[in-house]
Amino acid sequence: AQSVSQHNHHVILSEAASLELGCNYSYGGTVNLFWYVQYPGQHLQLLLKYFSGDPLVKGIKGFEAEFIKSKFSFNLRKPSVQWSDTAEYFCAVTSSGNTGKLIFGQGTTLQVKP
Amino acid sequence: GAGVSQSPSNKVTEKGKDVELRCDPISGHTALYWYRQSLGQGLEFLIYFQGNSAPDKSGLPSDRFSAERTGGSVSTLTIQRTQQEDSAVYLCASQVGGTGYNEQFFGPGTRLTVL
Numbered sequence: 676a677q678s679v680s681q682h683n684h685h686v687i688l689s690e691a692a693s694l695e696l697g698c699n700y701s702y703g704g705t706v707n708l709f710w711y712v713q714y715p716g717q718h719l720q721l722l723l724k725y726f727s728g729d730p731l732v733k734g735i736k737g738f739e740a741e742f743i744k745s746k747f748s749f750n751l752r753k754p755s756v757q758w759s760d761t762a763e764y765f766c767a768v769t770s771s772g773n774t775g776k777l778i779f780g781q782g783t784t785l786q787v788k789p
Numbered sequence: 790g791a792g793v794s795q796s797p798s799n800k801v802t803e804k805g806k807d808v809e810l811r812c813d814p815i816s817g818h819t820a821l822y823w824y825r826q827s828l829g830q831g832l833e834f835l836i837y838f839q840g841n842s843a844p845d846k847s848g849l850p851s852d853r854f855s856a857e858r859t860g861g862s863v864s865t866l867t868i869q870r871t872q873q874e875d876s877a878v879y880l881c882a883s884q885v886g887g888t889g890y891n892e893q894f895f896g897p898g899t900r901l902t903v904l
Contacts, residue, residue, distance in 0.1 A: 707889040718792070719880065719895040726890055765832060769889030774845045776822060777893065779832035 677702045679766050681780035688756050689788050696751040696783050698766030708749040709767040709777065710740055719765070725749065736760070758789045791815070793896035795881050801902045802871055810866045810899045814883030821864050822884070822893060823848075823856060827877035835879075838864060871903045 682697035700706060710722040723734025730742040740751045749766060763784050767777040794813045802808050814821050823835040834848040838858045849855070853872075858864040868875055878900050882893040 711895075718897050719882075721892045724892070767832075774837045774839070775820060775884060775886075775889045775891070775893070776834045776837050776845060776848070777824075777832075778834065779824075781831040 677768060677770065677778045679768050679778055679780035681764075681766050681783050683783045684781065685784045685786070687786045687788065690758055691755045692787075694751070694753040694756050694760070694785070696764055696766075696785070698749045698751065698780055699747050700749065700766075700768045700778075701747065702768065702770060704770055707769045708740075708742060709769075710734065710738070710749075710751050711765045711767060711779075712762050713765070714762045722751070722764070756785075756787050758787045761785060761787045793881055793883050793894050795879075795896040795899050797899060798897065799900045799902075801904065803904050804873060805870055807867065807869045808871055808901065810868075810879050810901070812864045812866070812881030812883075812896060814862060814864070814881070815894055816862075818883035818885055818894070819861065820884040820886060820891075821858060822882045823864070823866050824880040824882065825877045826880055826898070830877075832880070835866070868901075871901075873903045876901055876903045 678701045680699045708725045711719045712722045713719045725732045725742045733739045738753050763782050765782045766780040796811045821838040826832045836856050837845040840861045841858050853869045856866045878898040880898045881896045884891050884893045
């Protein structure tokens with residue numbers, strides 16, 4: 676069965692620090708990869724997605740992620756975080772051709788100190 | 790336009806009671822998903838609808854859980870004889886198409902507490 680693992684459960688950073696959140700998935704076939712974010716009191720919303728092509732994808736609010744097929748990884752990065760980035764971040768995967776159901780990682784809570 | 794809406798936003802019930810949770814997807818979205826977000830289990834897929842049919846029910850945790858969708862729009866998730874372990878936030882998402890390529894739009898969730 677597919678699974679997604681996020682290595683960091685709780686990350687605390689100061690503003691302007693760089694961010695990297697790890698995500699690994701287990702699936703041998705073609706996958707589609709997503710990062711979703713849930714700001715306090717808000718809905719889950721899409722940050723970025725990867726289907727094919729350039730493995731470095733850019734999303735909203737200055738986030739980017741790199742797909743490394745050989746490592747089954749899709750790490751999220753941001754060069755300089757802001758207090759407003761405080762949120763919970765979820766990595767998710769679907770397999771191509773399936774029903775589109777998302778398999779989520781456990782989530783990483785990011786706290787940015789002003 | 791309106792996003793995905795869910796009702797009620799909060800539901801407190803006693804163990805053994807039945808509950809119904811409602812989801813109104815974005816108009817025109819043919820695919821609808823239910824997920825559950827609970828402490829210790831993270832976000833779990835429950836069921837997927839394409840139109841009014843549910844080709845994937847693999848995430849429903851027991852036969853106490855059922856869902857239906859009518860008119861290709863509103864969906865209801867029913868939990869019978871609720872247990873304390875059913876306490877969670879139930880999220881609904883809708884999508885154009887129902888494949889792995891399109892964004893899913895999530896509702897605000899229903900927080901269910903079983904006493």
